[in-house]
Amino acid sequence: MKKLIYTLSFILLITVTRAQEPIGIEVKSNLLNLVAKRPSFSIEKTFSNKYGIELSYTSGELNIGRYYKYDGFLLRAKKYADEIKPGNLIPFYGLYLGNLNKTISKDGYVDRTGFISVASRNFMANSVRAGGNIGFLFIPKKRFLLETTGGLGYGKYFNVTNYASNPNPKGYLDFQFWLSAGYIF
Secondary structure (H helix, E strand, O other), rough: OOHHHHHHHHHHHHHOOOOEEEEEEEEEHHHHHHHOOOOOOOEEEEEOOOEEEEEEEEEEEEEEOOOEEEEEEEEEEEOOOOOOOEEEEEEEEEEEEEHHHHHHHOOOOEEOOOOOOOOOOOEEEEEEEEEEEEEEEEOOOOOOOEEEEEEEEEEEEEEEEEEOOOOOOOOEEEEEEEEEEEEEE
16 A cells, blocks of 8 residues: 555656646535535646646534534646636546545344345544546636536555454545535635
8 A cells, every 4th residue: 555655646746747837716615415415525736727626624423324523635647638717618637546534334234034144333433545547627717717627546544443343344435526616716
């Protein structure tokens, strides 16, 4: 895991040093996170009309079939396929690295026949996650922006406090979907 983090950090550093001309700063929020009762906050610095570095903070709480509370930071490095200009739908891709603190609680279920059972989960943990992301940026006006981002990666748990009799969780598939609105300064 350390090698992966060092490799992603090195790629991020190279991307930043290759960028030359600053374009602006974007401030945005993931509208889908409002389902989890809390807003998210992101700030992105774009360079050379082609590159961007985004730092995001997200937190939330869901209670749909299980109690799920989370918060964490995410650092994304992006490369835009086209020049960043108003009126264009601009695809991008990149890498991300972050942390996520989770609390998950779910009661177990066993049906009357005993054939179907789902184990209970009750733990708190910190995690480190990394992966790739793709998305689209759309700037309909000079300063307003809309962005959609999907990410897929892997997260590794550490500092696990397990309240159930199940073995400690080791890791998870990290899937993200963001629909953000924001403003360019």
